[in-house]
Amino acid sequence: MPAFQITVNGRRRSVDVDADTPLLWVLRDTLGLTGTKFGCGRGICGACTVHQDGKAVRSCQVSAKEAAGSAIVTIEGLSKEGSHPVQRAWLEEDVAQCGYCQPGMIMTASALLAAHPRPTDGQIDEVIGDHICRCGSYPRIRKAIHRAANGGAK
């Protein structure tokens, strides 16, 4: 069984898994990176969101074969010690309740800001609207994205 070469958080990794293994489980089980979360397995909830070549993707819907040759960034690799403006804003606004959905939210929010540095509420609705939180952190997520867009100011 050939191994797949995937760059993860800047490191080239070689993973010997079945071709149809979702990237989510390659990350969590093969590489031990458990920051990316499992929520539905069907790409509906967004908890498994990572960056693939700069784009936010749902890692439960990307196979090892499809990930081969690409550069993946997970929540663990988003920044050095939580210094990304989105992560900082998330802490300033105390966004998380249980926190389980937040890595996925943060990966989507950071990709949004990379493409749209000053997103409108409509743009936030569109991308975060595809994510699920059961704890009701939505109002704070919106505030935190605006805060990160404003360079950390409220």
Add this chain to the structure above:
Amino acid sequence: MTSRRDFLKVTGAAGAGLVLGLRLEAKPRPGETTGRPFHPNAYLAIRPDGMAVLTVPKSEMGQGVRTSLPLVIAEELDLDWSRVELTQAMPGPEFRHLGTGGSTSVSTTWTTLRNAGAAAREMLVGAAAKAWGVPPGQCRTEKGFVLGPGGRKSGYGELAEAAAKLPLPKAPKLKAPSEFRLLGRPTRRVDGAKIVTGKAMYGLDVRRPGQRFAAVLRCPVAGGTPKAWDAGKAQAVRGVKAVVQVPSGLAVIAESTWAAFKGRDALAATVTWDEGPNRDFNSKGHEDRMRTALGGPAEAARTTGAAAPALAASARLVEAEYAFPFQAHTTMEPMNATAHIRPDGAELWMGTQGPNAAQERAAAAVGLKPGAVAVNVTLLGGGFGRRSGTDFSTEATEVAKAAGGGPIQVVWSREDDLHHDQFHPATLHRLKAGLDGQGGLAAWSHRIAGGAVLRSWLGGKKAPGQAETEANGAWDIPYDIPALDISYAEVEVPVALGWWRAIEIVPNVFARECFLDEVAHAAGKDPLAYRLELLGKRGKVKMGEEDVDIGRLRRVLELAAAKAGWGQPLPKGRGLGLACHAYDRRTYLAAVAEVSVAKGQLRVHRVVAAVDCGIVLNPDHLVGQVEGGVAWGVSALFSQVTFEKGRAVQDNFDTFPVLRLPEMPQVEVHTVASGEAPSGMGEPPVPVTLPAVLNAVFAATGKRLRRLPVTSADLA
């Protein structure tokens, strides 16, 4: 509080510095002495280096207990909050009541934690005073230091060893709330930095040396069992190690989660099920049985005066049926548990709201004494009552025992999680109100039919006071009505039932507060004015064993209405609706919802909540709980679980929709300042949210919705 003798017996000698598995000795900083830790009770220890190690006796599911409970200790102990480390309590002789739920974490630990902190503070002061030769009364404490006359100053770490030698104070002096320096502030969540960097550890993230993974194939019909299967098909899948049978089904053991899921899919294709006695269970049949039960014998939950003749004699009788469906939890983290059976005992790792119950049931399942099962409580990726269930942890223990070898993590897919939830039971409600000639409410009857959650949790045993439990929210109706008849008729349910955020209080208050709006309308009265009239100017009213302060309920009702602009003109197509409740007779809330309906779509624009839950430990987290409860309540308006041929029909978020960001209303929270002991806010916002929204729909459209979930056909 633990006596010194008990403390020494449980932890062995105090000298080792190893207490409850914690390494309490640390390298001293320059100028500090080596010495022994100060560990006067199960909740706190001060290391020689001054670091405070606090033990959290409740499970963290986002409600903020890992921040608020240690803050209570830190407040009374005058700690430096930046020099605090936390450990999670494990069930055992020192921690018999770790169960987390019912919005009781703060209310039930408030006094214990305050005393624990205050006692330790007095001992540290005593140690300093003794060393300085001054009266303790001339000393004070601040941020981990004892300060004495003449500029004397000693850190808690320095004093630890001497403090440990002093007797435990029997009645330590507690601070007055006006003296609080830490509590009452918007302190940020302790685990925030870990959460945003992916380092927070939930049950699913546990990785023990040599850990394998398992997926369990369970009969889709509750109570069904596998008759025949071909394990070989599963074992042919790369990474699959074994297939073992456990009471809940067939466990596929593998090297990775994906291999376990794949192996299970292969196995599923080969299984013949004996579907058992529940294969015909379906929602329609169940509703018919509930409706029949509404007309049959029922258990009284509360009876006042003589409602039946009063209703018969009333000038106008208002009557309605309300329906609330089966609900699912869908915590974002699906159920899971990691179990390791060793020759001398077992160890578990999972997010659980019931560590003690989980310990007992896991032990019983594999023939161990509870004390031989160590339970490690991780963070919970959502609880909402689902993780009070012990099914998933007991199952993992059985899997690990059957498979042998090292630790195994049993992972539930989202489909498993929905199909095998411990469901919130459907209920049907029949309400009757008798109005006199002047629109006064002379009699009120509310009968509830449906499954009993507590009975399911107890494995079929009926608990005393079942009717009162299942009628919570109905029997404690706060309005002054001379004749009341509140009753409950149990209807058996063959699927597992469990506690779902605010439990029976949600459907009971939904029915009650919506029907009260109907009655107000029939009486030609404004819903706010009518409620105030019915609450009256009473003070404390006895309900069962407890006192409900009607004044506090009036205050939140008036506050919410004022802040929402009740009575002021609204744009066309918009409506306001309100509801209020004294949740479990201890937390007072009112909510006003503003909605609009267009093209069969309901939009909840705003929910204005007024809350009174006693002393507030963290005003920002309080707002978070109200936001969360409102989100949960609005979400519940649009989802349900239905059953056909003994199976749950819904299996993922496409068929069980939950609230998304664009649908989230603006939430305004107005808190009534109070000196009462904290009474809880995890669940209270949920029950008032649903009727506030539905009453607003009536105000906006003239349509009275009595059945949930709301569909676009209802709103067309």
